Amino acid sequence: xxxxxxxxxxxxxxxxxxxxxxxxxxxxxxxxxxxxxxxxxxxxxxxxxxxxxxxxxxxxxxxxxxxxxxxxxxxxxxxxxxxxxxxxxxxxxxxxxxxxxxxxxxxxxxxxxxxxxxxxxxxxxxxxxxxxxxxxxxxxxxxxxxxxxxxxxxxxxxxxxxxxxxxxxxxxxxxxxxxxxxxxxxxxxxxxxxxxxxxxxxxxxxxxxxxxxxxxxxxxxxxxxxxxxxxxxxxxxxxxxxxxxxxxxxxxxxxxxxxxxxxxxxxxxxxxxxxxxxxxxxxxxxxxxxxxxxxxxxxxxxxxxxxxxxxxxxxxxxxxxxxxxxxxxxxxxxxxxxxxxxxxxxxxxxxxxxxxxxxxxxxxxxxxxxxxxxxxxxxxxxxxxxxxxxxxxxxxxxxxxxxxxxxxxxxxxxxxxxxxxxxxxxxxxxxxxxxxxxxxxxxxxxxxxxxxxxx
Amino acid sequence: xxxxxxxxxxxxxxxxxxxxxxxxxxxxxxxxxxxxxxxxxxxxxxxxxxxxxxxxxxxxxxxxxxxxxxxxxxxxxxxxxxxxxxxxxxxxxxxxxxxxxxxxxxxxxxxxxxxxxxxxxxxxxxxxxxxxxxxxxxxxxxxxxxxxxxxxxxxxxxxxxxxxxxxxxxxxxxxxxxxxxxxxxxxxxxxxxxxxxxxxxxxxxxxxxxxxxxxxxxxxxxxxxxxxxxxxxxxxxxxxxxxxxxxxxxxxxxxxxxxxxxxxxxxxxxxxxxxxxxxxxxxxxxxxxxxxxxxxxxxxxxxxxxxxxxxxxxxxxxxxxxxxxxxxxxxxxxxxxxxxxxxxxxxxxxxxxxxxxxxxxxxxxxxxxxxxxxxxxxxxxxxxxxxxxxxxxxxxxxxxxxxxxxxxxxxxxxxxxxxxxxxxxxxxxxxxxxxxxxxxxxxxxxxxxxxxxxx
Numbered sequence: 078x079x080x081x082x083x084x085x086x087x088x089x090x091x092x093x094x095x096x097x098x099x100x101x102x103x104x105x106x107x108x109x110x111x112x113x114x115x116x117x118x119x120x121x122x123x124x125x126x127x128x129x130x131x132x133x134x135x136x137x138x139x140x141x142x143x144x145x146x147x148x149x150x151x152x153x154x155x156x157x158x159x160x161x162x163x164x165x166x167x168x169x170x171x172x173x174x175x176x177x178x179x180x181x182x183x184x185x186x187x188x189x190x191x192x193x194x195x196x197x198x199x200x201x202x203x204x205x206x207x208x209x210x211x212x213x214x215x216x217x218x219x220x221x222x223x224x225x226x227x228x229x230x231x232x233x234x235x236x237x238x239x240x241x242x243x244x245x246x247x248x249x250x251x252x253x254x255x256x257x258x259x260x261x262x263x264x265x266x267x268x269x270x271x272x273x274x275x276x277x278x279x280x281x282x283x284x285x286x287x288x289x290x291x292x293x294x295x296x297x298x299x300x301x302x303x304x305x306x307x308x309x310x311x312x313x314x315x316x317x318x319x320x321x322x323x324x325x326x327x328x329x330x331x332x333x334x335x336x337x338x339x340x341x342x343x344x345x346x347x348x349x350x351x352x353x354x355x356x357x358x359x360x361x362x363x364x365x366x367x368x369x370x371x372x373x374x375x376x377x378x379x380x381x382x383x384x385x386x387x388x389x390x391x392x393x394x395x396x397x398x399x400x401x402x403x404x405x406x407x408x409x410x411x412x413x414x415x416x417x418x419x420x421x422x423x424x425x426x427x428x429x430x431x432x433x434x435x436x437x438x439x440x441x442x443x444x445x446x447x448x449x450x451x452x453x454x455x456x457x458x459x460x461x462x463x464x465x466x467x468x469x470x471x472x473x474x475x476x477x478x479x480x481x482x483x484x485x486x487x488x489x490x491x492x493x494x495x496x497x498x499x500x501x502x503x504x505x506x507x508x509x510x511x512x513x514x515x516x517x518x519x520x521x522x523x524x525x526x527x528x529x530x531x532x
Numbered sequence: 533x534x535x536x537x538x539x540x541x542x543x544x545x546x547x548x549x550x551x552x553x554x555x556x557x558x559x560x561x562x563x564x565x566x567x568x569x570x571x572x573x574x575x576x577x578x579x580x581x582x583x584x585x586x587x588x589x590x591x592x593x594x595x596x597x598x599x600x601x602x603x604x605x606x607x608x609x610x611x612x613x614x615x616x617x618x619x620x621x622x623x624x625x626x627x628x629x630x631x632x633x634x635x636x637x638x639x640x641x642x643x644x645x646x647x648x649x650x651x652x653x654x655x656x657x658x659x660x661x662x663x664x665x666x667x668x669x670x671x672x673x674x675x676x677x678x679x680x681x682x683x684x685x686x687x688x689x690x691x692x693x694x695x696x697x698x699x700x701x702x703x704x705x706x707x708x709x710x711x712x713x714x715x716x717x718x719x720x721x722x723x724x725x726x727x728x729x730x731x732x733x734x735x736x737x738x739x740x741x742x743x744x745x746x747x748x749x750x751x752x753x754x755x756x757x758x759x760x761x762x763x764x765x766x767x768x769x770x771x772x773x774x775x776x777x778x779x780x781x782x783x784x785x786x787x788x789x790x791x792x793x794x795x796x797x798x799x800x801x802x803x804x805x806x807x808x809x810x811x812x813x814x815x816x817x818x819x820x821x822x823x824x825x826x827x828x829x830x831x832x833x834x835x836x837x838x839x840x841x842x843x844x845x846x847x848x849x850x851x852x853x854x855x856x857x858x859x860x861x862x863x864x865x866x867x868x869x870x871x872x873x874x875x876x877x878x879x880x881x882x883x884x885x886x887x888x889x890x891x892x893x894x895x896x897x898x899x900x901x902x903x904x905x906x907x908x909x910x911x912x913x914x915x916x917x918x919x920x921x922x923x924x925x926x927x928x929x930x931x932x933x934x935x936x937x938x939x940x941x942x943x944x945x946x947x948x949x950x951x952x953x954x955x956x957x958x959x960x961x962x963x964x965x966x967x968x969x970x971x972x973x974x975x976x977x978x979x980x981x982x983x984x985x986x987x
Contacts, residue, residue, distance in 0.1 A: 101629060111834055123624055146846075152620055183559065186563055195565045208687070233663075244841060365623045365846075381567070389687055
């Protein structure tokens with residue numbers, strides 16, 4: 078596959094920048110090197126954030142419909158106050174007795190089904206998935222891992238090796254198997270569950286024929302890097318049963334769908350009516366403070382904890398705990414998930430209206446405030462759809478609205494606003510999408526022109 | 533090896549605790565599980581920290597000679613102000629243009645020899661070592677890793693697999709080889725360099741005979757988990773040459789010795805007169821805020837960055853950068869490394885005095901403010917030395933002073949005070965060690981009694 082893995086990025090010469098920006102980018106490239114890619118054809122620079130808005134050095138506001146780390150909005154004053162207050166008192170590590178650590182751990186596990194009652198803290202979603210894989214392999218005695226075809230689970234060596242989304246240059250583990258998802262394969266919803274289960278069973282057989290047992294089915298419960306595939310609820314259940322029959326565990330990667338983003342539930346797996354063995358958390362847990370966790374059933378967690386030595390210097394330190402505790406308090410007190418559900422319905426209705434009025438939107442997939450909006454028009458080939466999605470994203474950026482792309486072909490808009498967004502923001506976003514489709518459609522009248530240069 | 537891997541910990545029934553503490557520990561065990569071990573026979577609980585001191589709920593002060601994360605002291609007001617100020621403005625990710633990110637990256641690489649001029653940010657020391665291994669394997673095309681016999685480099689799956697210090701229950705990679713260090717092997721200093729080089733060459737041969745090429749020599753430049761082995765400066769150089777001849781890289785793990793702790797230099801590798809290919813950073817970088825980095829030469833860093841896709845959501849976010857920038861400013865402005873050098877000399881002289889006056893200290897090893905203080909008396913077996921070290925650590929804890937143990941036999945005191953410590957703190961610590969040796973010596977008169985229960 079030669080698809081550009083990050084189409085929505087800055088390429089020198091593709092946009093006119095100010096001399097100050099050019100100079101900063103040159104210094105940046107020199108010291109940070111090639112790993113650091115800038116988003117958008119014309120990179121953005123913000124000096125202030127507040128709620129749904131980011132402001133550039135000229136004071137121009139950008140409506141943020143992309144960043145899912147600050148779920149409660151940028152620079153939330155209560156969250157920041159909790160962080161600063163704790164930083165001024167003490168930041169103890171987890172080898173000291175600390176009631177706040179225990180209090181928060183109890184509050185966190187209380188948001189899960191009762192079978193899930195243990196937590197180990199980490200600092201990032203990658204650390205969470207890496208640790209969950211270690212626990213699953215330890216508990217099952219097996220090495221095999223099953224993931225979706227374009228899964229992304231993080232950056233550590235072990236997790237990158239089960240993340241096909243990273244592309245051909247990043248070696249996959251010989252113990253990983255990728256499965257097709259029913260949605261992208263075009264399977265009708267009524268057959269989705271059977272299709273998914275058959276895929277999982279085939280992967281188990283393939284692993285076994287090579288002498289590899291199954292440690293885990295590892296899935297992002299909203300399949301975000303595959304393009305956001307959410308329906309029908311429950312379609313993963315048969316596959317989960319198959320993995321358990323084979324001695325493996327279900328690891329639900331809730332780094333993106335968790336903490337209320339799906340609206341109907343606190344955790345994405347709940348939409349599917351399954352109870353995982355291990356659940357991994359990250360991004361919005363501290364509204365920006367680096368904190369994550371593995372939450373799970375006691376049997377695998379205890380088996381690992383009693384045998385292997387594990388400790389993580391920064392994880393569970395009191396500043397991170399105080400910050401995450403404030404986030405959870407606000408999520409529950411302000412009924413943030415309920416808001417995500419209501420705003421998700423409003424956004425869906427608004428985008429459906431646009432789709433009826435204008436060409437360009439081929440499908441809208443969402444749960445709560447996580448959307449994959451499929452770009453394209455009849456007869457367009459994959460390269461055309463990808464180019465169109467990229468043009469729409471950049472037209473929105475030029476119009477002061479932030480989103481990006483997702484999916485195997487990077488041809489869907491990835492829309493994940495902070496969960497505090499209100500009707501006015503949703504309506505402004507819908508209007509901006511309408512405007513972007515008009516701009517981009519006019520520009521491409523008479524056939525889509527691929528404006529992306531190859532990498 | 534059946535040595536208890538964390539001898540300095542709480543075991544139920546070994547100390548009398550208050551009902552409130554007992555209840556909190558029961559809740560803690562229930563929700564956090566067995567991975568979470570408490571330090572000291574009688575666990576500690578602090579509600580306030582300031583500079584060198586931690587305070588328990590009764591207001592009792594503890595002198596902190598152990599925590600190497602808050603290198604500038606607990607709850608440093610300037611560091612906290614920088615964190616809170618940035619949190620109130622914006623926390624941008626690294627895909628947006630952000631001058632602070634570039635400024636700090638330039639300031640950080642400027643503290644290294646000129647060959648080392650690229651940086652990629654992470655959130656923890658484990659992430660740094662995991663990424664450095666990925667880069668070294670990518671750049672060398674090889675898989676083999678050479679580490680010291682009791683090395684500890686972190687908690688991710690890939691890093692745990694090259695950390696023999698984690699003990700028998702954590703599987704090692706088939707591609708890792710452990711080497712003996714000259715100090716613990718009793719090799720005279722004049723022969724240390726030749727011994728180390730011979731060990732590295734033998735490991736290379738052993739790897740090659742199994743078809744495994746050498747990716748890296750990965751070393752903590754102060755060998756802290758091996759028991760703190762620092763002399764003679766330069767003893768690693770021949771081994772580094774051997775690894776490079778074989779196509780491998782030198783990864784200097786500076787998570788513990790870095791940022792001025794060795795006193796004479798900003799980075800531990802500088803004491804040894806070598807320039808690594810990759811350097812990993814963590815613990816004190818943000819004085820408690822979760823931030824780390826891989827810093828390195830452009831060739832391997834660019835080879836990885838140009839080919840593999842790597843990004844880390846939280847790493848390099850503006851709050852972490854602002855915090856780390858404040859830490860570096862204070863380190864340089866307040867000449868913290870020079871203080872570490874002076875206080876290290878004072879502490880060494882004080883402990884040498886104690887060793888002359890009382891039995892119990894068999895050797896003192898240090899660079900700056902990182903000490904391994906070997907416990908034991910003539911004729912004592914390893915179990916006796918370990919028990920003695922544990923008793924001294926716990927006598928100090930009861931006396932209001934925090935340290936712990938290190939080394940293959942866990943029989944050396946691990947002493948790593950915040951780098952801001954002053955003469956009064958050093959002198960108080962020396963007096964406390966003298967007192968602890970007296971207490972413990974009297975208790976053990978007539979032969980050392982092992983008071984540690986087996987795990």
